[in-house]
Amino acid sequence: MCEAAAYIIRNGKEELFLEDVDIIEPEGDELRLVSIFGEQKVIKAAIQSLNLVNHKVILKER
Amino acid sequence: MCEAAAYIIRNGKEELFLEDVDIIEPEGDELRLVSIFGEQKVIKAAIQSLNLVNHKVILKER
Numbered sequence: 001m002c003e004a005a006a007y008i009i010r011n012g013k014e015e016l017f018l019e020d021v022d023i024i025e026p027e028g029d030e031l032r033l034v035s036i037f038g039e040q041k042v043i044k045a046a047i048q049s050l051n052l053v054n055h056k057v058i059l060k061e062r
Numbered sequence: 063m064c065e066a067a068a069y070i071i072r073n074g075k076e077e078l079f080l081e082d083v084d085i086i087e088p089e090g091d092e093l094r095l096v097s098i099f100g101e102q103k104v105i106k107a108a109i110q111s112l113n114l115v116n117h118k119v120i121l122k123e124r
Contacts, residue, residue: 002064024112050086052064
């Protein structure tokens with residue numbers, strides 16, 4: 001499976017925000033993330049970087 | 063491998079922009095995409111949606 005873990009940068013550190021992320025959709029200045037298990041989270045953030053081979057998404061708060 | 067194909071929406075249709083994408087990094091109002099083969103492309107676009115399980119990234123031009 002090719003889901004990824006999404007981390008948010010807080011105080012200069014990467015904090016796990018959601019595991020097993022399947023879908024990411026920007027909506028205005030928010031991001032909607034949905035995991036392969038259907039868990040959904042919305043955060044006021046932007047994508048800082050995606051690394052698909054390493055299964056890692058880095059978010060930064062707006 | 064978990065690379066994805068990136069498509070850009072033009073005239074309402076999805077056009078393949080870059081295959082085997084590993085890394086996506088927003089830089090200002092541009093996106094830098096790097097494939098697993100090191101091919102790099104920059105486009106004035108935003109991420110419209112990511113679907114990691116389906117290996118699909120949809121971009122929209124700015």
